[in-house]
Amino acid sequence: xxxYKQSLYTSAIRIIANIAMLGIVFLSMRQAxxxxxxxxxxxxxxxxxxxxxxxxxAIFLTRLVKKHFPAEHSSFVDLPRRxxxxxxxxxxxxxxxxxxxxxxV
Numbered sequence: 500x501x502x503y504k505q506s507l508y509t510s511a512i513r514i515i516a517n518i519a520m521l522g523i524v525f526l527s528m529r530q531a532x533x534x535x536x537x538x539x540x541x542x543x544x545x546x547x548x549x550x551x552x553x554x555x556x557a558i559f560l561t562r563l564v565k566k567h568f569p570a571e572h573s574s575f576v577d578l579p580r581r582x583x584x585x586x587x588x589x590x591x592x593x594x595x596x597x598x599x600x601x602x603x604v
Contacts, residue, residue, distance in 0.1 A: 516557040
């Protein structure tokens with residue numbers, strides 16, 4: 500169930516961020532037209548001034564969702580010198596799938 504919630508919430512965050520990007524493009528064009536700066540400079544000022552924080556917030560929210568709803572086969576482990584980290588476990592079904600080491604003399 501956590502994998503479903505995680506994918507649902509991260510997809511919703513990305514969709515909302517992309518819709519907000521469309522609004523930012525239109526707002527930047529409008530503000531650039533009304534600004535006393537050259538159009539390109541005004542557009543870049545508004546566009547990047549709003550886009551960078553928007554995607555920073557989207558990345559932060561995505562990490563927060565992944566922390567609260569870890570995917571299947573994922574869990575938090577306290578690692579030395581790295582603190583609490585989200586790790587993904589892979590359990591093999593049989594020993595025959597493990598690679599064998601061949602020693603040559």
